[in-house]
Amino acid sequence: MPGQQLNQANPRPDPSLLPDSILEYGIKLHTEDYLAEDEIKALRSFRRAADYIAAAMIFLKSNALLEDKLTKDNIKPRLLGHWGTCPGLSLVYAHLNRIIAKTDLDALYVVGPGHGAPALLASLWIEDSLNAVTSNAQYARSKQGLSNLIAAFSSPGGPPSHINAQTPGAIHEGGELGYALSVSFGAVMDKPDLVVACVVGDGEAETGPTATAWHAFKYIDPAESGAVLPIVHVNGFKISERTIYGTMDDKEMIALFTGYGYQCCIVSDNEGDIDNNVAASMEWALAEIKKIQSAARSGKPIVKPRWPVLILRTVKGAGGPKSLHGQIIEGSFKAHQVPLPNCKTDEEELGALDAWLKSYKPDELFTGNGEPVQEILSIVPTDKEKRLGQKPESYKGYVPLDLPTWKDFAVESGSQQSSMKTVGSFLKSVAAQNKKTFRIFSPDELVSNKLDAVLEDDGRNFQWDAPSRARGGRVIEILSEHTCQGMLQGYTLTGGTGLFPSYEAFLGIVHTMMVQYSKFTKMALETTWRKDIASLNYLETSTWTRQEHNGFSHQNPSFIGAVLNLKATSARVYLPPDANCFLSTMAHCLKAKNYINLMVGSKSPSPVWLSPEEADHHCIAGASVWKFASVDEGVNPDVVLVGIGCEITFEVIAAAALLRQLAPELRVRVVNVTDLMVLGANGTHPHSLTDDAFNSLFTPDRPIVVNYHGYPVEVKGLLFGRPGVDRISIHGYSEEGSTTSPFDMMLCNGTSRYDIAIDALRGGAKHNAKVAVSAHDHESYFKHRAQKDKEYIFEHGEDPEDTFAIPTFA
Structure with a gap:
């Protein structure tokens, strides 16, 4: 049947046509009994607790620890969140905690899967990082704090379903896929002790930005910077379809990442031994990073070092409902978002949710006061600044630059x-x-x-x-x-x-x-x-x-x-x-x-119009009258010409020079705007001019001709709300031009000196009778000049001589 494939639980990828010898490039680790029994128990307890909290956040508004019978009234009116990726993210979080506590590693955790916030928030609550950044113990490690978190998730005023700036430890917005890897590489630059563990979801791995970002390690100098540990989370499905990576077998994965320049280690849940596998692979990866860095810092760098990458294969939505209504959930796309979307109205789904949540045995994970049991806390770093949610690099701010004068x-x-x-x-x-x-x-x-x-x-x-x-x-x-x-x-x-x-x-x-x-x-x-x-x-x-x-x-x-x-x-x-x-x-x-x-x-x-001192004053003001190009230093103008942009301003000044020569009766004021935001209506932007300041620059009532570098509609939008905007005409880029000459670009888009001069004459004629008498003659002349210049350009393949000579106002 069409679509039947989508309901199958994580089928093994078909064997590829690549030779078995390609497997020699992959890393094979001996992982049996890698961890001590107490470590495995602590890791599994941490994961159970995080997964329980994550699932509860998606569904429950009350009865957070299932101390009472689960009823429809306990279910949120709107179910939001993405369950499918959460178990894998909690798995990585637990193992990072173990390694940090064991080795004092400096690490950040960047999560690519966009809506994986439940796993992160649950883990942050367990390590007490949420409580560290909120007031009134809102999310304290207590029964009330846990209840608050579970009820608030994806509810008005609460944490959203994706990671954001309010998530402790986060340096990446999870709303748009494709950027986690490049963000991680930027984060480790100039921080030699920092490791960023970056989870790239197999859905995110399909994006173009992620595909290129795999090359970013080639810009990391191990002598001066830290390292990224990429973890490709392959659970096979995105919102309603198989992922590309989910259809690739180990040989294909190894071939791909070997080609990128990585050492590739496949990590999977062989015979239920995922914790040993993850622990061994992470420690191997960190040892490889250390080897590369030590060589570089000893003056004997490895040429083209192969940095490690982990391919983490997990079951989509592991630990969730296996099946319902005759359809597979765990290991299929149906686990991607909310596995039981109708549990508030459907008794069968409510019963499935009750069984799912109870399978984590929350009474074994939390004390009577709602705190995580000691076994869970044993792998949480005792040094708070080492915790993933409280690492100073994620929030401490910047170091101001030492700038030359x-x-x-x-x-x-x-x-x-x-x-x-x-x-x-x-x-x-x-x-x-x-x-x-x-x-x-x-x-x-x-x-x-x-x-x-x-x-x-x-x-x-x-x-x-x-x-x-x-x-x-x-x-x-x-x-x-x-x-x-x-x-x-x-x-x-x-x-x-x-x-x-x-x-x-x-x-x-x-x-x-x-x-x-x-x-x-x-x-x-x-x-x-x-x-x-x-x-x-x-x-x-x-x-x-x-x-x-x-x-x-x-x-x-x-x-x-x-x-x-x-x-x-x-x-x-x-x-x-x-x-x-x-x-x-x-x-x-x-x-x-x-x-x-x-x-x-x-x-x-291009011309340097202002001295350093004049430039300083002009930039501080954001806009000013350029007296050298204005008649009588801009006093009592008939029209105001405004230049916004380098070449565009040149055309304004060239227009002012032409008008000075051919229409001396026209009184012109020239204004340059360097800070575009000053144009915004009073109060719309911190830099916007008051109405009085605006009128002092542009006059209260004279026509204004604006020549703008961008699209005219942008200036129109900024000026909306200013009084008297009907007196303003705006020239700007109008999607015209091709392979031509610089000045023809101005002619094509109506931003040339001639276009500005014509508009100035039309505006000035409304207030100056002497201008009105000869305005038509002058306008016709400027149109003639524009046409002749265009003919010259097409005949000779270049602009007329002296087109961009600095205008004079003698």
Whole structure:
């Protein structure tokens, strides 16, 4: 029957066509009687307790310890949670506890399976980490504390079904799959004693970001950084289908991970001996990590070391209901979420739930006061800062950078300079002064983006490339935006400060990752125990205005809008108009805390409009009148011209110069906006101008012509709520352009000096009769000039001479 396969319990993968000799590359361990009997009993008791609590959290709103008969009234009105992954996550948690208690290991636990929170919360309650971060003993290790936790889970105001910033020890938001592995690798950078145990679910393993992140160990220098222990949790099913990894046999797994460059160890429940198998494999893996690190730190590094990976095969939803209504549950996709979804209304399902929960024998696991029995607590680390839920790296905040003085890198006003080359020199010094707290995570675009000065001293940190190996480079350059983003998140959340430079058009690849991260940091700020972290800093260059040579596919400023949609407490967007302003902005962003900072700028040489002192004042203000380009220093204007963005501002100033020459009767004020958030209606953003300040810059009643780097609708959205917005016209990117010239890109999108000048004439004519008399003649002339320039471009293949010469106002 169609779909019948889905109801089968974890069938063995078909034998592959690979030769048996491939198994020689896998690690074979002798695990029989590996653990002492008391250790096995403690581990099994911990797992039983965690699994019981996890299952109870999904179903029960009362009667947490089954002291009374289970009734429908004890069942929550809404059942949420994912049971299927929980037993495996509890298994790993218990064994990490045992090893930490035994060896004093410094470890964090990162969980990829998105809705595995019940297992983590249960284990955190057992080790008393939930109680450590909540007030009024809400989740204390007591009967009442346990009842509170079980009732609150996935209920309004309680912990959600996925891990989030309110989960002690968490550095990864579980809402979107694919990023646990890259986050883990970022977390261990510059922390030589830290091991991150990262569980990658076999559903998550199907994602593209996870597939690339397997290569991330090739950017880990064992002399300076810690290690990730990846644990691929293969339980065979996702929400309603087999997983790819679940259909792969051991030979195929070993072949895959051997090709990635790992040592692969298969861990399964052979004859009910899962605890011995897990314990032996974990200790083997940690010994291999230690061997690799010791070699590197003794000055004799292993070239291309093979780091360990564990393939943990478990039964989906192990320990849960075996079958119901004639269908298999345990070991099938039906165990993935809520195995008994109708237990509040169906007597058979209620009875199955009662039998399931009682099978854990909770009376043997908890004392009369509701505390875990001593046998369970015997494997919980006594040093609280060693516990997975209280490890300081997960919450202690960042180490502020030692920044050089940005004005020491300033360039002369009136010259033409690349903002990125100027900033690159500054970043080179930042990297040199912060060898353990600063890194750049970039796709393969650093040199193209003119930031290559940061490579001059130490270069890249690519351990599989001989020229880069073991040099302490601060640059991680991998052609995967997802991996860069994940590593940046892990690095930032564990105390570092990072920068993510990229081509403008391709930052959108990590749009949802950035949003997920912002949700994590929003929740983190609402806790009392998480400390401030560095901001997540994006540097967007190779912008559409100078991507005429790469064509339409490379022209996309949409990431600005993605950041604008965030909460105002998080979002910051800066468009510095020149190199000195960019230096000021970069220094500010690297010092700022808890934000998502987006900086947009040009790598091409462009005019330096402001001196360092002027740039400093301008960036502090966020927007100011540029008197040198304004008539009578901007007093009593007929029209206000606004530039937002580097090349876009150039066109505004070129328009002002043309108007000064051809329509001197028009009184023009030029304003530059470098902090986009100042435009927001009064009170909508911490940086938004008051209405009085807005009117002082833009006048209360004169027409405003805005030339904006991004999509016009973004500025419209910011200005919504400002009085008199009907006087504002907005030019911006309008999805036009291909392989052409830089100035034709402006003409195509209506952002050229001619477009701005025409709009200025139309607006000024409403308030100045002298302008109105000749407005039509001037407008016709500007349209003629635009057409002639376009014809020249198509005939000669380049812009007219002196198109981008610095305008003069003599």
